Amino acid sequence: xxxxxxxxxxxxxxxxxxxxxxxxxxxxxxxxxxxxxxxxxxxxxxxxxxxxxxxxxxxxxxxxxxxxxxxxxxxxxxxxxxxxxxxxxxxxxxxxxxxxxxxxxxxxxxxx
Amino acid sequence: xxxxxxxxxxxxxxxxxxxxxxxxxxxxxxxxxxxxxxxxxxxxxxxxxxxxxxxxxxxxxxxxxxxxxxxxxxxxxxxxxxxxxxxxxxxxxxxxxxxxxxxxxxxxxxx
Numbered sequence: 001x002x003x004x005x006x007x008x009x010x011x012x013x014x015x016x017x018x019x020x021x022x023x024x025x026x027x028x029x030x031x032x033x034x035x036x037x038x039x040x041x042x043x044x045x046x047x048x049x050x051x052x053x054x055x056x057x058x059x060x061x062x063x064x065x066x067x068x069x070x071x072x073x074x075x076x077x078x079x080x081x082x083x084x085x086x087x088x089x090x091x092x093x094x095x096x097x098x099x100x101x102x103x104x105x106x107x108x109x110x111x112x
Numbered sequence: 113x114x115x116x117x118x119x120x121x122x123x124x125x126x127x128x129x130x131x132x133x134x135x136x137x138x139x140x141x142x143x144x145x146x147x148x149x150x151x152x153x154x155x156x157x158x159x160x161x162x163x164x165x166x167x168x169x170x171x172x173x174x175x176x177x178x179x180x181x182x183x184x185x186x187x188x189x190x191x192x193x194x195x196x197x198x199x200x201x202x203x204x205x206x207x208x209x210x211x212x213x214x215x216x217x218x219x220x221x222x223x
Contacts, residue, residue, distance in 0.1 A: 032209045043215040098144045103155035
């Protein structure tokens with residue numbers, strides 16, 4: 001069966017420090033991969049999506065970046081975190097047209 | 113373009129009350145429609161889906177019918193439980209596997 005793993009579950013980082021969040025998918029190949037951010041009490045904001053290795057589309061200009069070094073691995077990064085980067089980050093995937101998004105358990109990031 | 117509008121919350125109900133959370137959409141073509149549930153501190157879980165007009169999605173006592181004529185996909189449950197307390201998101205999938213989410217509706221069920 002298909003599973004998605006996302007880590008770490010929680011992270012507290014100082015302003016100006018780097019960030020790396022990792023997401024991996026199992027049980028499928030060539031999935032579409034997505035990074036979302038959810039601010040406290042708010043809806044979902046799409047940050048990046050990828051339809052294949054090395055193919056990244058950015059939805060919101062910001063100091064975050066994403067990479068897809070392997071078919072089922074999706075990484076969210078930042079060189080220098082801002083206070084406004086705090087939030088709940090969710091990785092998700094789909095693998096066939098019209099199939100639903102499947103989400104990871106999320107990473108709670110607090111920038112201090 | 114594509115968009116989803118769902119009723120503002122928060123919604124507070126007594127246990128065993130009837131639940132309706134309204135969701136309407138705007139879409140080009142024939143999207144698939146979804147309801148997701150998010151429990152505190154967790155990711156979103158797929159609750160139910162419908163892929164074409166007049167389809168009814170159902171799961172765990174929740175139901176929603178894809179109404180093309182009213183562009184709606186309202187979530188209903190006949191008798192809510194305390195364990196149903198969560199945030200509910202309506203969503204659609206459009207061309208190119210793009211997803212559009214509503215802003216979420218927080219539900220609290222009190223004993």
